Amino acid sequence: MKFKVIEKLLYKRSYKKLLKHYKNIGVDIDSFLDSIKSKNDLGIEIKSNIFKVRIKNTDKNRGKSAGYRLISYLALVENELHLLYIYDKSKIQNLTENEIDKLIIRQIDN
Template identity: 30%
Template sequence: MSYSVFSTHRFEKELKRLVKKFPSLKKEYTNLINDLAEKPDSGVSLGNNCYKIRLSLASKGKGKRAGARVIIYLCLDPKSIYFLTIYDKSEKEDVKPNDLKMIVESLHFH
């Protein structure tokens, strides 16, 4: 199964900010992309083909529980993964359902 990977503008902006704070995130993000190629629906389902993935941040040194959260949208036809948002668990507890709905609706294939 080969999936195309895309990032939203919001995700790119958040990733850039977090990489400055946690330099190891760059490598961990690359590893995540490779892991998703093997198992695209890994993580906790949030409904509507959205998944929350817990990501350990080596720079933070606290494991997955206190690490970052990545929200993806999985599109089955065509086979695509959209990185919607990323956040540090210590800065933000979760993504509100209405916010997630707005992010998904902003994707241009709807």
């Protein structure tokens, strides 16, 4: 299935911060977006149509467990994938359910 990818403001900000440290983040994100076109694997559904996926960080060469986490929202009616937030797993261990709720509320309307 093909999705229209929409980058939300908080995603763009977090991406820009990570880009300062990891020069290949663009390639890593592009490879993930290409893979969902063929596999339809959006990651783990943490809430209704909200997904968290592990993405390998090729700058670290340590696999997906030390890579990025991408939070996204799938709008099925519009066939859109909203990228809400990306973070480095080595910097932030886990996002709580409350933090994820706040991310969703802030980003869905923007």
